[in-house]
Amino acid sequence: MPQDTQQLTTWQYIQRRTQHGDVFFWFITLSFALAVVGLVAVIGFVIWNGSELARERFGLSALFQDGWNPIRGNFGALPAVYGTLVSSMIALCLAGPFGVLIGVFLTELCPQWLKTPLSFFVELLAAIPSVVYGLWGVFVFAPFFRDHVAIPLANSVGQVFPLLGGTVTAGRSLMVTGIILAIMILPTIAAISRDVIAVVPNHQREAMLAVGATRWEVIWKAVLPYARAGIIGGMMLGLGRALGETMAALMIVGGQKSRVPESLLEPGITAAALIASELPNANDFLHESMLIFMAFVLFGITLILNGIARMLVWYSARGPVGSIRA
Amino acid sequence: MSHANQNEHPNITLKDLKPFYGSFQAVYPVNSIFKARSITAIIGPSGCGKSTVLRCINRMHEVVPGARVEGQVLLGDQDVYSHTIKPQAVRRRIGMVFQQPNPLRQLSIFENVAVGLRLDGMSKADVNVRVEESLRSAALWDEVKDKLNHSGLALSGGQQQRLCIARAIALRPSVLLFDEPCSALDPISTLKIEELLVELKQQFTIVIVTHNMQQAARISDHTLVFLVERINDVHRGVLVEEGETSQIFTSPQDERTTDYISGRVG
Helix, strand or coil: CHHHHHHHHHHHHHHHHHHHHHHHHHHHHHHHHHHHHHHHHHHHHHHHHHCHHHHHHCHHHHHHCCCEEHHHCEECCHHHHHHHHHHHHHHHHHHHHHHHHHHHHHHHHCCHHHHHHHHHHHHHHHHCCHHHHHHHHHHHHHHHHHHHHHHHHHHCHHHCCHHHCCCCCCCCCHHHHHHHHHHHHHHHHHHHHHHHHHCCCHHHHHHHHHCCCCHHHHHHHHHHHHHHHHHHHHHHHHHHHHHHCCHHHHHHCECCCCCCCCCCCCCECCHHHHHHHHHHHCCCHHHHHHHHHHHHHHHHHHHHHHHHHHHHHHHHHCCCCCCCCC | CCHHHHHHCCCEEEEEEEEEECCEECECCEEEEECCCCEEEEECCCCCCHHHHHHHHCCCHHHCCCEEEEEEEEECCEECCCCCCCHHHHHHHEEEECCCCCCCCCCEHHHHHHHHHHHCCCCHHHHHHHHHHHHHHCCCHHHHCCCCCCEHHHCCHHHHHHHHHHHHHCCCCCEEEEECCCCCCCHHHHHHHHHHHHHHCCCCEEEEEECCHHHHHHHCCEEEEEEEEEECCEEEEEEEEEEEHHHHHHCCCCHHHHHHHCCCCC
């Protein structure tokens, strides 16, 4: 019967469409996703392989030895590891609270008309190339910081705390690097804080308001605790960026590779800056292998931190579904 | 009623109350009295402004950007919109329970009840006493006494809602406002909350917004019926009738109330 034929055709059509479409789509997305895994594996393998010579000669102990002098065959990487961690921590300590407060202002306190322009400026900060930050740091910020902050600081507080003392000659230092890195990671932390605070359900704020909380108490006791995991995730992403930042660090860190600076106001070196600056001179296998080893260490730190951040962001996004009111 | 009683169990009086969103007046002026130690129900279809009116009473309306209020809300004989009174003080005397059970996600069951007390810096011993007392009043103590440090989210929806009631009671308010407290709950949890409300009316002036007419009929003493009035495409809530609940449901005076209650509109 005609009607039966019609139905059969429709049935077969649906059968065909559902069979191949989804399988094809599934296959494409799966292979793209697996490609990322492959990429990480390849990069990891290359770095692991390339650093074999250095790993066999020095092992992890190189990371805890002072003094980098390729000509004499000394490859103590402690100044670079120390400089990387210290400059990133300075950056995080400055940009963390600053960024969270920007996020709080943008979501909780900012008048509607100011929101878009302010967000635009925060995102603009993220769009500036790092070499521009480096240039600004070298020619403007570092000299200013030396004359108005570093020298007075070293002459007063520095007499008691060696970490802020020493003889300040150059403008370039771990401290200046940390501050510039802070400016660079600030938009990341501010934007993520803004986004995770914005998804805090309104009923959580109302719960606090209804027991007579002030705006500040609502933010402090309901909003920030709820968004805590996501905010930490944002800080971790910022930290990851600070750890790996090369160009700006190279330009303003000072290039002091041979020893760990006693003071934060003295020049130092970071792992990324070390690799970039030595690459043209790495003429023997050991030197080259050592640089790849540094890359391996940096890669490991960044990967671990990013993994933690991903987990935290995922965890915070998984909260209960919120609603406002009828 | 003596004057002292009046202070402890105050009526709520709405005088020419007009809630605004920006320049838009959402509800026609409301005049009414919600009696102490009784349950007043506010019923009406979606968009009739019943929640808005409720939120004006404890100054939660103005939390929405651009929202403001004209007219008066009296707690006893005190205007809660007086310039000498802070909204935070009003909200501590007039507690509120919301549609969605909203325990604070990061806090334990105990801390959820204690959160308002802690804002005042109440001593630890006093907090302990008050939390237990509030959980008992909210008929939740026996169910949670062994897991006070667990997350509030581990409780069922009905238990969460009673936890929110305990949080409001802990501040010893004079008035409790309920904004569709059962709309997210199953029938058994709903029944428990209703029984609890009838219990609580001995101590509090209770106002409940509900879209459930049977609920209003079951528990309330006094009922206000709001409807939406559409004039020239402008939708505005209007109080069409109020009275004893039994009278509203058996012999409403206004034809629109009859239509609404019998299900012909709304």
